[in-house]
Amino acid sequence: MKILAFDTSNKPLSVAVVDDGKVLAHIESTEKKTHSVSLLPDIKKGLEQSNLTVDDIDLIAVAKGPGSYTGVRIAVTVAKVLADTLNKKLVGVSSLKLLATNGDKKHLLVPLMDARNDNAFAGVYVNNRDGRLLTVISDHHTSMKNLFETLEQYESQELEFINATPRLAELIQNHFPKASIISTEDSLPDAAKLSKIAETTPAVKDIDNFIPTYLRLTQAEHDWYAKGNKEDKNVSYVEEV
CATH class of the missing domain: 3.30.420.40 (ATPase, nucleotide binding domain)
Structure with a gap:
């Protein structure tokens, strides 16, 4: 194929x-x-x-x-x-699943995309016996604080964070000092x-x-909703713009 x-x-x-x-x-x-x-x-x-x-x-x-x-x-x-x-x-x-392929198969893989202000797009994946990536936690937008709380159930050394910018790497190191971190430059x-x-x-x-x-x-949608607009049977954000 x-x-x-x-x-x-x-x-x-x-x-x-x-x-x-x-x-x-x-x-x-x-x-x-x-x-x-x-x-x-x-x-x-x-x-x-x-x-x-x-x-x-x-x-x-x-x-x-x-x-x-x-x-x-x-x-x-x-x-x-x-x-x-x-x-x-x-x-x-x-x-995010694509970024997870840059990780070590023995780890619990946490691909990231920096969303600024200590927030990120994140998911959690693991390789099965066939080498295929399985979703452990679905992709979502989150604060790093909330992500860390979600990952507290795992041992620090089990985790591998992928595509971490310098700021995200700093936060990770402070919270999970034994976790593996792959920088943005090394996880294209x-x-x-x-x-x-x-x-x-x-x-x-x-x-x-x-x-x-x-x-x-x-940001445009956020501002639109903040003004009191709402998507209903009458009009949606896409229809209005």
Whole structure:
């Protein structure tokens, strides 16, 4: 099965073309360009390096969030358009689950995305005997304080925090001094690993209604609700804007 996989949910951009587990092309970009500018050229480059066209692809795999609002929207939109117009299967994978693949299989894996003000997007995963990641605690938006309280049931040395910014690493070290920590620089998202997860993930049944996973309101939505608006039978935030 030929898979085109890509992730723009974080600062790095990752694109891979994989055929039955063999990586044909792998493009990583940390340049300061917007993903909206880079994604399609990188997909084209990956296909050219693989000596394939987009028509040869069987499945499109995309990191569906959480992460950068703009980045997640870009990837999901491109994935939906390609899957719909070319009649290809589409698989969406948690961006946190993808980050968890950078961890040590013997640990309880806690992938993070810094959400500022000592908050984070976080999930908890563990590898089963087949090497597949199983969800222990679903992805959610949380304060680090609440996350630590949730993780108190585990031994510090069992935990491995992945994609920790310097500030999050500081908080983790203060609370779980024996936990393993993988920094942001050492845990970049990898589209080749995304393709592997996608192989065992059910395809999206309704491409039109496939949406990114944000896990929290955008600032604009937050402000809209704060003004006393509410989503009901009369009007929703999306309809009003």
